[in-house]
Amino acid sequence: LAVIVASPCTAPFMGAALGFGLSQPVHVMLLVFLMLGLGMAFPYLVFAVFPSMVSWLPKPGMWMVRFKQIMSVPLFLTVVWLIWILYRQMGLPSVFVAAAGVVFIFRIVAGQLKVKWFWNALVLASLLLAMYAGSRPMPADKTEHDGVWAPYTSEKLRQLSGQNVFVNMTADWCLTCKVNERLVLNDPEVISQLTSRNINLLKGDWTERNPEITEFLQKYDRVGVPFYVLFSKNHPEGLVLPEILTKNVVLEAVQSEFPTQ
Numbered sequence: 001l002a003v004i005v006a007s008p009c010t011a012p013f014m015g016a017a018l019g020f021g022l023s024q025p026v027h028v029m030l031l032v033f034l035m036l037g038l039g040m041a042f043p044y045l046v047f048a049v050f051p052s053m054v055s056w057l058p059k060p061g062m063w064m065v066r067f068k069q070i071m072s073v074p075l076f077l078t079v080v081w082l083i084w085i086l087y088r089q090m091g092l093p094s095v096f097v098a099a100a101g102v103v104f105i106f107r108i109v110a111g112q113l114k115v116k117w118f119w120n121a122l123v124l125a126s127l128l129l130a131m132y133a134g135s136r137p138m139p140a141d142k143t144e145h146d147g148v149w150a151p152y153t154s155e156k157l158r159q160l161s162g163q164n165v166f167v168n169m170t171a172d173w174c175l176t177c178k179v180n181e182r183l184v185l186n187d188p189e190v191i192s193q194l195t196s197r198n199i200n201l202l203k204g205d206w207t208e209r210n211p212e213i214t215e216f217l218q219k220y221d222r223v224g225v226p227f228y229v230l231f232s233k234n235h236p237e238g239l240v241l242p243e244i245l246t247k248n249v250v251l252e253a254v255q256s257e258f259p260t261q
Helices: 002-022 026-049 051-056 062-090 092-113 116-135 154-159 175-185 188-196 211-219 247-257
Strands: 165-170 200-205 227-231
Touching: 002 026, 026 051, 062 092, 154 211, 165 175, 165 211, 175 188, 175 247, 188 247, 200 211, 227 247
Parallel strands: 165 200
Antiparallel strands: 165 227
16 A cells, blocks of 8 residues: 555656666666665565564455545546657547547446446547547647757757756656656746856757657766756766756756856
């Protein structure tokens, strides 16, 4: 139970650990994965060593059914998120294929539950959703300007050589990236500090494995995103920031690397 409840909170940290492990030598990588496995297996190890602690677990009952139903909500939300990622990467045709699979699964469930109206309502809802999705414009080109962030290219980074640059490597499927952007990089105070110090902001979208971004990551022995680098006079080769950002970390790094004149 503790593992299930804690997993959404620890997912960003696990992503950072995996990214670190994959960029290390084989013996370090194996050690990282061993520790992750031991961490997830810890409750079972405790009960194996101390069998009497099983009595501390809550007794089976209707609460298990309710708990299962509650935990299905984040699973459904995950499906919605994955379909959005599919739409961003492959467009509407792939979404229609995925939606057909979802309808088929729900049809099986409806058949088992013997709820005839459910199938009719689901078909109608699917048709309405397909019509709505078909009327929506396709996603904007990923090379477009994204607020204060300009799209990253290796040529643009070379042109900015010797200048103040903040590179933000991200992807639509990266939850840690989205959390960092939502809570830190899009914070008004952080944006104000970045724009007031004449820092060139470059954002690389690795959702579709852009080869230029892959080359940039490999230069720093990284295998995934998020990845943040500050280029300044003090660090012309780049100062790498942590994968999990906080507002204070970014502000301190910016104020240290790019002092006001």
